[in-house]
Amino acid sequence: MLAYLVKRLLQAIPILAIVSLLSFGLIKLVPGDPAVVMGGTTATFEEIEQIRRNLGLDRPVYVQIGAFYWNLLQGDLGNSLLLGQPVVGAIVERLPVTLWLASYALALTIVLGLATGIIAALQHNTWIDQVATGIALIGVSLPNFWLGLVMIVVFSVHLGWLPTSGYVAPTDDLAGFFRTATMPATALALLQIGLLTRITRSAMLEVLRQDYVRTARAKGLSEWSVVMKHALANAMIPVVTVIGLIFSVLISGSIVIETVFTVPGMGSLLGNAILRRDYPMIQGGLLFVAAALMMLNLAVDMLYAYFDPRVRVQ
Amino acid sequence: MAEPLLSVRNLTTEFATERGPALAVDNVDFDVGSGEVVGMIGESGSGKSVSALSILGLLPTPPARVRAGTAFFEGQDLLRLRASELRRIRGRRIGMIFQEPMTSLNPVFQIGDQIGETLRVHEKLGREAARRRAVELLDRVGIPSAAKRLDDYPHHLSGGMRQRVMIAIALACNPRLLIADEPTTALDVTVQAQILELLRALQRDSGMAILMITHNMGVIAEFADRVVVMYAGRVAETAPVERLFDHPRHPYSQGLLDATPVLERVERRLRTIPGSLPTPTGIDPGCRFAPRCELAQDECSRARPVPVAIAPGHAAACFRTDASAQWRLA
Numbered sequence: 001m002l003a004y005l006v007k008r009l010l011q012a013i014p015i016l017a018i019v020s021l022l023s024f025g026l027i028k029l030v031p032g033d034p035a036v037v038m039g040g041t042t043a044t045f046e047e048i049e050q051i052r053r054n055l056g057l058d059r060p061v062y063v064q065i066g067a068f069y070w071n072l073l074q075g076d077l078g079n080s081l082l083l084g085q086p087v088v089g090a091i092v093e094r095l096p097v098t099l100w101l102a103s104y105a106l107a108l109t110i111v112l113g114l115a116t117g118i119i120a121a122l123q124h125n126t127w128i129d130q131v132a133t134g135i136a137l138i139g140v141s142l143p144n145f146w147l148g149l150v151m152i153v154v155f156s157v158h159l160g161w162l163p164t165s166g167y168v169a170p171t172d173d174l175a176g177f178f179r180t181a182t183m184p185a186t187a188l189a190l191l192q193i194g195l196l197t198r199i200t201r202s203a204m205l206e207v208l209r210q211d212y213v214r215t216a217r218a219k220g221l222s223e224w225s226v227v228m229k230h231a232l233a234n235a236m237i238p239v240v241t242v243i244g245l246i247f248s249v250l251i252s253g254s255i256v257i258e259t260v261f262t263v264p265g266m267g268s269l270l271g272n273a274i275l276r277r278d279y280p281m282i283q284g285g286l287l288f289v290a291a292a293l294m295m296l297n298l299a300v301d302m303l304y305a306y307f308d309p310r311v312r313v314q
Numbered sequence: 315m316a317e318p319l320l321s322v323r324n325l326t327t328e329f330a331t332e333r334g335p336a337l338a339v340d341n342v343d344f345d346v347g348s349g350e351v352v353g354m355i356g357e358s359g360s361g362k363s364v365s366a367l368s369i370l371g372l373l374p375t376p377p378a379r380v381r382a383g384t385a386f387f388e389g390q391d392l393l394r395l396r397a398s399e400l401r402r403i404r405g406r407r408i409g410m411i412f413q414e415p416m417t418s419l420n421p422v423f424q425i426g427d428q429i430g431e432t433l434r435v436h437e438k439l440g441r442e443a444a445r446r447r448a449v450e451l452l453d454r455v456g457i458p459s460a461a462k463r464l465d466d467y468p469h470h471l472s473g474g475m476r477q478r479v480m481i482a483i484a485l486a487c488n489p490r491l492l493i494a495d496e497p498t499t500a501l502d503v504t505v506q507a508q509i510l511e512l513l514r515a516l517q518r519d520s521g522m523a524i525l526m527i528t529h530n531m532g533v534i535a536e537f538a539d540r541v542v543v544m545y546a547g548r549v550a551e552t553a554p555v556e557r558l559f560d561h562p563r564h565p566y567s568q569g570l571l572d573a574t575p576v577l578e579r580v581e582r583r584l585r586t587i588p589g590s591l592p593t594p595t596g597i598d599p600g601c602r603f604a605p606r607c608e609l610a611q612d613e614c615s616r617a618r619p620v621p622v623a624i625a626p627g628h629a630a631a632c633f634r635t636d637a638s639a640q641w642r643l644a
Contacts, residue, residue: 210417211412211414211417211418212417212418212419212420212421214372214412214418215412215418215419215420215480215483216420217372217404218370218372218404218405218409218410218412218484219404219405219431219432219435219483220401220402220403220404220405220406220432220435220436221401221405221431221435222401222435223397225435230420230423233420233422233423234420234421234422237422307422308421308422309421309422309467309469310421310467310469
């Protein structure tokens with residue numbers, strides 16, 4: 001088990017190096033220049049050239065990427081061009097915000113998606129099933145930024161129940177966290193709830209037909225035990241894979257949603273960095289996001305082995 | 315004769331299909347005495363399994379529906395019990411094993427837990443006590459080094475071993491009746507013999523009754539005290555096992571026996587029954603076997619034959635039992 005973990009973590013290193021290379025190349029392909037942004041509208045051509053030299057942007061690309069890797073090996077991702085603070089520091093400040101938000105959205109997704117999916121499967125082909133799958137379809141079809149805007153209009157502007165924007169860390173003030181994070185998390189989660197509902201429903205329908213479910217009934221177990229223990233434990237195997245994918249989509253989806261709700265997380269940090277060509281910030285941010293997603297994948301694979309004894313490493 | 319352990323009368327089960335209701339089980343009567351081994355034989359689709367599953371309320375409803383009948387077991391009509399009362403009988407007073415050992419165990423739970431679960435639910439045993447009993451049970455069903463096997467998952471075991479685990483689950487609470495739905499059909503021939511041998515030994519030790527569902531005459535001959543022959547959802551003939559083999563009176567039973575290879579009669583080709591099972595959605599007022607029966611007369615397709623008593627414990631649902639007695643000798 002430990003050897004497996006170490007192997008997986010070592011495998012992550014070349015993948016992260018390739019991710020960095022790709023993101024570096026993509027940034028360079030995008031037109032735009034941080035020096036122009038930094039210089040402002042009044043800067044002369046000479047001033048902008050000076051800024052480029054100071055940032056090292058006049059050097060050939062392969063030198064720039066070499067320098068990036070060299071610094072990375074020493075744990076240094078450089079300084080943000082625009083925030084005037086180290087990239088690592090900015091990320092450490094912002095990453096927890098996004099992780100909290102995405103985790104909240106994930107919790108909503110799992111609780112509501114699983115529950116609705118199970119109920120729909122148990123009420124297969126009744127009006128309850130049709131209502132649940134119908135709502136799930138609507139959820140899958142709505143763009144989350146639009147949903148976020150509608151929620152702001154309804155719950156903040158008209159009803160005045162929740163603030164339109166802002167963020168409070170749950171470690172500081174739990175009630176404040178729920179007040180500020182509920183709308184963005186819901187907007188993020190709704191699409192995924194729809195998705196998970198459909199996946200759970202079909203997984204449960206498949207499992208409920210299996211012989212071992214009949215065996216469980218033949219043993220005289222309660223319907224609750226048959227469904228929530230014997231059937232769900234098997235239905236979770238495909239569902240866990242999807243939950244892992246959902247979490248990564250929630251993290252990347254928060255870029256848009258954090259902008260809509262002005263939440264100071266990784267999403268808005270990266271979004272602004274991309275708009276203003278803050279190269280070190282983009283590089284560092286993408287590296288962290290990639291690393292986070294890889295950890296997540298590893299966690300899903302471990303969970304998979306937990307739920308399915310047949311794939312456990314011998 | 316004392317009151318039977320299980321007494322099924324007029325059991326009628328239908329399935330909703332696109333072409334209207336299909337009668338899978340049509341007015342079926344049979345008894346299982348205390349400690350008796352009853353073999354229920356018939357082709358696939360003759361309603362054997364559906365009868366058993368109907369009694370235990372294990373059919374998916376919809377599409378299945380038990381439309382009529384009674385099934386008295388230890389003084390209670392299983393078909394009228396509330397779900398919670400029936401659950402107290404399933405797995406405790408009536409155990410059941412199935413045809414497919416490969417898929418009948420839950421793949422994600424350890425077999426010790428799957429056996430112990432029955433004991434924890436019905437006998438309110440704690441986890442440790444249930445595990446100890448599970449070891450005893452695994453030992454009883456002939457699984458070597460039982461204590462080490464408790465934490466195995468089903469995929470660690472062969473088909474025969476899994477069927478032994480299923481038997482251990484079914485026998486955990488010492489049921490009075492074991493329903494075995496083609497327990498050996500999916501197994502290798504050598505393993506089949508071992509499982510039958512095990513079931514027989516367990517039956518002798520515990521004195522429980524067994525309802526053995528099969529389409530294999532050999533299993534019936536080896537195993538059963540009494541036979542119920544099913545055809546197209548109805549009971550064709552019931553008889554003590556020797557009587558059925560020596561003096562079958564329903565033409566269908568005779569056909570089944572003629573289609574079974576017997577070592578002493580190698581000289582002639584096996585006979586087959588022409589035609590195939592009628593569709594369960596069709597309505598026919600007469601005997602359902604009539605279209606395939608060599609002895610059929612006009613009345614056979616007009617009215618439904620009622621069981622005719624031939625000898626004590628022997629009855630055949632046929633208008634031509636007098637003719638069939640002669641016919642087979644010819």
